[in-house]
Structures are given as C-alpha cells and as structure tokens.
Amino acid sequence: MQKQAIFQSRLLPYALVAPQLAIVLIFFYWPALQAVIQSFLLQDAFGLSTSFVWFENYVDLFRDAAYFEAVVRTFVFSFAIAATSLSFALLLAVMADKPLRGSMLYRTLLIWPYAVAPPVVGVLWIFMLHPSLGVLSRYLRNMGIDWNPLLNGDQAASLIILAAAWKQISYNFLFFLAGLQAIPKSVFEAAAIDGARPMRRFWTVTFPLLSPTIFFLLVVNIVYAFFDTFGIIDTMTRGGPGTSTVTLVYKVYSDGLLGGNLGSSAAQSVILMVMVIVLTGIQFRFVERKVTY
C-alpha cells in the first residue's frame, strides 16, 4: 500500500523521523541488545570482573527448579486469569447485548475498572481479604475456612488470580460486546425460526461466530497476565509466602534487584522476550486471517 501523491524533499523526512528513531534506538534497541549481551556474561560476587560464559546462564536457569516452577506458575496464573475473566465478561456481554433499557448505563458501570492501576488493584483486594482485618475474611472464617493468604501459598495464588481477573473484566466485556454487536441479527432470527431455544442458539450460533474475538482476547489476556500482574503481586504478596506467587516477570525483577544476579536476570529477560514475540506472532498470524468457517 503506497500513496500516489507525495512530497519531494531530501532532508525533511529524516528530520521528521529523527526524534522517534533516536528514542527507539536509545531506549529500546540499546537496552534490548545489552540484555542479550549480558545474558552471556558472568559477573563475580564483587562486580569487579566479568567473563564471557556462553550459555551458562541459560543452562543454569533450565537446571534451576525454582525457575521451572516460576514458568509453570506463570502459565497456570495466565490460564486461570484468562478463563475466569473471559467467562464472567462473556456472560455480562451477552446480557448487555440484549435490547434492554439503560444498556449504555450498564456499559459505563462495567468498563471503568480498566482504568484502575495494578498496584491499586492489589491494595484493594488485599484489604478486602486481609487475614486479620479484611471485611470478607470474617465470613470466610465463619464458613470454617482457615483463610490466611499471607501464610498459605495456594490462597495467595487464588487471591492474585481473582484480583487480576477482576481488573480485566471490563476490557474483555467491551470487546465481547463489540463482537456480539457485529453479528447480524438475521442469523439469530433464522436460528429462532428453526426452533432453536436461546441456550442452544448461544452455543451453536453466537459462540462459534465469536471465536475470533475469543481467540484474540485469550492472547491479550495471557500477555496481560504475564506483565501487568507485577503491580498486583508486588503490593499484595511481594512474591510470597515463600516463592508461591513469583511469576517470570517478578523473578526478573527480584533476581536483578534484590539478588544482584544480573547475568541470570538478563537471560530471563531474553527468554521472556522470545515468549512475547511468539505470542505476538501467533496473534498476528491468526487474528489477521481470522478464525473462519
């Protein structure tokens, strides 16, 4: 795709792209390159000398049980967050897609959590479900559950999944609603004339026609769970108790900052980069072509 009508100028176009090019080169390519280089280096304990160690940092990572656990944990979190948030949002979107009075109001009241920052989400949820002072914890304890996410790793993990899913509902809701509204109403009418009941209409007509949206949102939610959960985890559990809520991004952060192990942190960054590139590639490939029938 190219424009036919264009301007002639030798220097102006370079001047126009220069600011963005400079920022991208200095703050994107240079650090990304540094991460790759650093991942092949090993620094001694005092930071006095570094040596080139080939893939040692990577090999160490793959041998490290803690890293393997973090990989598994990140994927479990991602799918749990995506499943929770997508199903809840889909239910709400299907309801809001009906010709109801006040549907604009419903939309407004459901989309604002998009604007809440991850660390604030963390603060809100830990306060609500705090073991000693949370308003909901009382009820959990009355129900006989020994609720303490600050000591119990599984409870901490489920709390993070819930909070992260909560924030993502509004985003998923908006895209589901747009997807539903793009389906021509005549398709439903045809199914209704054929005698399909509403539940059946949903599973045989709506759901398949929504599959491109569902797939797109699945990828977006996984990327969200990889990166944006950092703020939630950091304010809620700081990776604890133990390491039961340490995800890949959290590990890059804590190994680099607290542990001072920059070579390993860089190798982890590079692995994350590859993962994101793969995810984005999948998204481009399938969303561009659409999941068709």
Add this chain to the structure above:
Amino acid sequence: MVEEEGIRRYIAHGILWIGIAIVAFPVYIAIIASTQDNALIANGQMSLLPGGHFFEVYYQTIFVGTSGSTREPVGNMMLNSLVMALAIAIGKIAISIISAYAIVYFRFPFRMPIFWIIFITLMLPVEVRIYPTYKIVADLHMLDSYAGLALPLIASATATLLFRQFFMTVPDELLEASRIDGAGPLRFFWDTLLPLSRTNMAALFVILFILGWNQYLWPLLITTRDDMQTIQVGIRKMITTTDALTEWPIVMATAVLAMLPPVFVVVAMQKLFVRGLVETEK
C-alpha cells in the same frame, strides 16, 4: 427481532446488576475505609457504612501524607503522576505523528527499514528490558527526573502505526488541492492533516494518559527520592510489612485518589476511550 420474553429480560437486568455490584464492591470498601478510624479498621471492626472522618483523612492524605512510612504528601505524588502521564501521552503522540507523516508522504532512502525498526518495538514491553534500560537512564543521569520517567515509555510503535493507518485513508486530492494553493509539506501537515487527525489524537491521548498514569514497575525502579514518587509507587510504600503500622484509612484514600483521574477520563470520554482502545489493539 427475536422473541424475548419478559422474564428473560428481568434475568438479564438482574445478572447485569449483580455483575456491577461485584465489580464495584472492592472500590466501595475502599471509599468506606477512607472515612473511618484506623484503630477500628486494625481491629477488624470496620463498618460497611461511611464513617465521619472523611475530611480529616483526605486532608492529611493530600497535604501531609502518612506519619510513618513515606511522609510524602499524596498531592505531590499526584502531581508527579500527572506530569509523567502527560509527558508520555503528549510526547508519544508528537513524535509518532511526525514520523508517520514522513513515512506515508515522502519517498526517501531507508524508508522501509526505518519503518520496520519502529514497528518491531510494538512487541516488547519495558518489563523485559528493565535493568539494561535502568542502566542507560542512570548513565544519562536521568534517574529521579521526569525525562527518565517518561522517555523509555515513549519508545513504542503503537501510535505511529495508528497514524500511518489513518493517513493512508486520507484522499490524495487534499494534497493536490493544497499544493495548487502553493502549500509546502509543513503547511499541508499543519493546516490540513493535523485538523483531520484531531479525533484520532484525542482517542489516543485518552488511552496513553491512562497507561501513563498507571505505570508502576518503571517508576518503582528509577525513583529513589521521596519527592519524585508517583502515586502508584507511593501507595505500595505505605503498606508496611508490619501490619500494625499501616495507616489504612490513608492508604485507602490514596487508592481512591489514584483511581480518580483515569476513571474520570474513561467515564467522561467514553466514546473516545472505546475508540482508542479498539484502534490501538488492531
């Protein structure tokens, strides 16, 4: 229209209101907690109705801050967040619109390689190159500065792609017409293209402002001075590890204040927000 019995409609209304209640509940609790006495909350005796400390808590939060952990007025943190969010939104729009203009309206050597260099940045969020970026910002002496907060987050291609997409749809006749009027490239950009891009710029601004205001990991790393903290970083430091010392009403008031600007933007500019969200994801 497909038959829709009354009862189904009531069920739909009911489910939507339950959904809204679930979504709003954590925020309701935060607002309530921000009007109550800390001793009551710390004992687990918090009431679910508003307390009487609204003015005193918000006054202390905005102008004084917590007495224990950070001692930085939240008003100042909000100012830092505002400057960072505006710098990211305006900076990104400004550099992106001119580079998109160059790429669409000019033919020059290395045009496509430059486009690809910018395009690839779309894929990698700042989190995956966090320490090397930190080192560069430190070497440039930009730690604890607004430039250091904003610049690395401007380095991404979303806005460039969006403007490129939009410029491709602008009819060629407009350029021919303004050329006949004797306008050069800068004049055409300023008088014709910019006014046409106004809605796109506004939609993008809404999204970028929210993203900028909500940044967390990057400001957490590069701000060390208390007076350069953004509100997202500040709220984390208010939660002390020893629970007894956390001043919960102030933490919750800070949470409310941190939500207020972006939520207001979403609700007040809903059309632009939805448009921006859909277009940046394309």
